[in-house]
Amino acid sequence: MYKGYTEKILRIDLTTQKVTTESTSQDLARRFIGGTGYAGRLLYHEVPKGIDSLGPENKLYFCTGPATGTVWPTAGRMAVVSKSPLTGIWAESHVGGHLGPEIKYAGYDFIIIEGQAEKPTVLSIVDEKIEFHSGTPYWGQKTLKACKELRKDLKQQHGHVALIGPGGENLVKYSAIMVDGARAAGRTGLGAVMGSKNLKAIVVRGTGSVEVADPQWFKVLWEEGHQRVQENPQALEMRKYGTPILVATKQSIGELPTYNHREGVYEGWERISAETFHDNYYHTTRACATCRLACKKAFKVDEGIYKGLITEGPEYEGVMAMGSNVGIDDIPTILQTQHLCNEYGLDVISAGCTAAFLMELAEQDLLSEEEQRELDIRWGNGEALVQLMHAIAERKGLGNLAAEGSHRIAKKKGTAAEPYDMTVKGMEISGQDGRAHRSMALGHAVSARGADHLRNLVTMDQLAYKDVAAERFGEDKLPEICDPYVETHKALATVVTEKVYTIRDSLIVCWYTCSWPPIFWVEDFAPLLVAVTGEPAFDSVEEMMHIGARLVTLKRCFNVREGITRQDDRLPRRFTHDPFPSGPSRGQTVDLEPMLDEYYKLYGWDVKTGIPSYNILQTLGLEDIAKDLKSQGVLPS
Numbered sequence: 320m321y322k323g324y325t326e327k328i329l330r331i332d333l334t335t336q337k338v339t340t341e342s343t344s345q346d347l348a349r350r351f352i353g354g355t356g357y358a359g360r361l362l363y364h365e366v367p368k369g370i371d372s373l374g375p376e377n378k379l380y381f382c383t384g385p386a387t388g389t390v391w392p393t394a395g396r397m398a399v400v401s402k403s404p405l406t407g408i409w410a411e412s413h414v415g416g417h418l419g420p421e422i423k424y425a426g427y428d429f430i431i432i433e434g435q436a437e438k439p440t441v442l443s444i445v446d447e448k449i450e451f452h453s454g455t456p457y458w459g460q461k462t463l464k465a466c467k468e469l470r471k472d473l474k475q476q477h478g479h480v481a482l483i484g485p486g487g488e489n490l491v492k493y494s495a496i497m498v499d500g501a502r503a504a505g506r507t508g509l510g511a512v513m514g515s516k517n518l519k520a521i522v523v524r525g526t527g528s529v530e531v532a533d534p535q536w537f538k539v540l541w542e543e544g545h546q547r548v549q550e551n552p553q554a555l556e557m558r559k560y561g562t563p564i565l566v567a568t569k570q571s572i573g574e575l576p577t578y579n580h581r582e583g584v585y586e587g588w589e590r591i592s593a594e595t596f597h598d599n600y601y602h603t604t605r606a607c608a609t610c611r612l613a614c615k616k617a618f619k620v621d622e623g624i625y626k627g628l629i630t631e632g633p634e635y636e637g638v639m640a641m642g643s644n645v646g647i648d649d650i651p652t653i654l655q656t657q658h659l660c661n662e663y664g665l666d667v668i669s670a671g672c673t674a675a676f677l678m679e680l681a682e683q684d685l686l687s688e689e690e691q692r693e694l695d696i697r698w699g700n701g702e703a704l705v706q707l708m709h710a711i712a713e714r715k716g717l718g719n720l721a722a723e724g725s726h727r728i729a730k731k732k733g734t735a736a737e738p739y740d741m742t743v744k745g746m747e748i749s750g751q752d753g754r755a756h757r758s759m760a761l762g763h764a765v766s767a768r769g770a771d772h773l774r775n776l777v778t779m780d781q782l783a784y785k786d787v788a789a790e791r792f793g794e795d796k797l798p799e800i801c802d803p804y805v806e807t808h809k810a811l812a813t814v815v816t817e818k819v820y821t822i823r824d825s826l827i828v829c830w831y832t833c834s835w836p837p838i839f840w841v842e843d844f845a846p847l848l849v850a851v852t853g854e855p856a857f858d859s860v861e862e863m864m865h866i867g868a869r870l871v872t873l874k875r876c877f878n879v880r881e882g883i884t885r886q887d888d889r890l891p892r893r894f895t896h897d898p899f900p901s902g903p904s905r906g907q908t909v910d911l912e913p914m915l916d917e918y919y920k921l922y923g924w925d926v927k928t929g930i931p932s933y934n935i936l937q938t939l940g941l942e943d944i945a946k947d948l949k950s951q952g953v954l955p956s
């Protein structure tokens with residue numbers, strides 16, 4: 320077996336309390352690398368078509384990659400893969416901190432959770448020792464308290480904890496799995512999957528290490544890697560301010576989601592800018608394992624009704640979701656709502672964007688009288704937003720409706736509400752807007768987990784990295800690639816980016832330093848993989864991109880089996896029909912169809928249906944999946 324892997328997968332069946340281990344397959348590692356790629360292959364074959372995401376047949380894959388647990392910059396992250404209760408399709412969410420390395424040090428490449436416990440349960444994993452504990456004492460507890468008590472009760476002060484809060488227990492469709500109380504595998508509702516299994520927490524402690532194939536070469540690579548991060552001016556800025564630095568950037572290009580994406584500029588943006596956060600509320604800086612970029616910021620409130628509050632985050636996405644998109648420019652309110660999302664275990668993007676959707680419904684008089692009476696949910700009402708977060712986690716009143724997410728609410732409310740439903744495939748759109756960024760329009764439409772900014776976000780076209788764009792996509796295409804308002808070549812940029820990101824997510828390393836700022840790319844991942852694993856075939860960029868295409872197509876196939884076609888690769892009507900009313904992107908709308916045509920062609924998928932053909936699947940080494948989809952009659956003729 321290659322180096323970089325622990326060679327072991329831990330499988331825990333909560334129904335029977337049976338614990339087994341199996342060997343990590345060298346063949347699958349060669350073809351799918353690790354992380355979400357390898358887990359995707361397992362998910363496809365182990366989780367049958369059409370099962371209930373919240374039933375015992377669904378599984379949770381806690382994933383590491385070959386880089387996890389090494390000292391490569393940003394290799395402290397991990398991912399969780401499953402079938403989503405929010406969207407009913409592919410679910411994937413990444414999280415930082417120290418849990419990923421800890422899983423490797425405990426001796427596992429993956430931890431797979433199956434079945435459904437009869438009663439609330441906590442799992443303790445200390446190297447080879449696996450124990451089941453009652454989760455009842457912790458059920459109902461918020462995440463920070465539960466995390467603290469679990470470490471104390473299990474005598475694992477240095478253990479790292481994946482756990483859910485009341486959001487996951489109450490099956491909020493976009494509840495998160497929290498790590499050590501403050502980091503979130505936020506998107507796609509994985510907390511509800513854990514809640515449906517009656518699994519409150521997994522506490523992990525490991526005493527092993529990760530061996531790499533060529534320590535000398537690896538040392539050269541990681542030292543150079545850290546130096547490149549430390550010398551990068553944008554990385555230094557991010558180290559100072561964290562990702563809220565994007566508030567000013569988005570405002571300046573007219574892409575700061577405001578009032579449920581009705582506008583792309585926000586009049587109160589300076590009051591929620593990174594500088595305002597930093598100068599008035601900065602508390603401390605934190606980082607994931609091995610990361611010197613250290614983008615995580617904790618903030619503190621010194622006066623007002625939230626005096627004494629200290630919370631980690633928000634990221635840019637949280638500032639958007641609980642700030643501009645709901646018309647709130649009061650930082651303490653944003654910090655309080657972020658804190659509640661951490662404590663209850665809710666995805667801050669979906670929670671805030673569902674609130675924005677409800678505010679627009681209220682404005683359009685599309686909420687019932689009872690709903691209106693219950694909570695004065697209108698733009699800028701911070702108190703109501705805070706109350707809504709409590710109500711969502713507890714599934715009370717309007718919160719019970721909001722806990723289902725915008726798309727289900729829109730369906731329930733009927734056609735009048737649909738124009739305000741800002742989701743793709745049922746997942747709330749993150750802090751971008753395709754009208755100001757055409758490649759992102761395509762990215763949101765085609766991403767495997769629904770509206771997703773992390774799987775294919777091209778930053779070159781918008782943030783003026785012309786030299787990097789020329790290197791990645793060719794000098795001849797530069798004028799169109801670097802124009803965020805044209806559709807030409809955006810499919811090419813999206814496809815290249817998507818392939819590289821899926822390799823990143825299989826390795827697993829952080830989104831930052833790969834996408835933005837653009838420090839590492841496939842040319843860096845190829846030698847890194849060789850030095851870590853010892854497999855020389857990874858040294859070819861061409862081969863890596865072939866693997867990237869395989870991984871993207873694999874996720875597509877999981878969704879195709881669940882019924883996804885081109886008809887589902889859609890954007891909200893607002894993006895394609897309602898021009899931005901003001902700001903630098905005024906008048907812009909998205910012409911999606913030509914980009915979709917090009918996107919499918921570049922992957923070799925059928926343009927009419929968006930489904931990969933048998934031949935393409937064969938070429939990508941996915942013949943088993945081709946046979947399965949063929950037997951189900953879903954492949955194009």
Ligand code: SF4
Nearest residue numbers: 415607610614829831
């Ligand atoms: S850049 Fe931020 S999120 Fe990424 S590994 Fe570093 S601290 Fe973690």
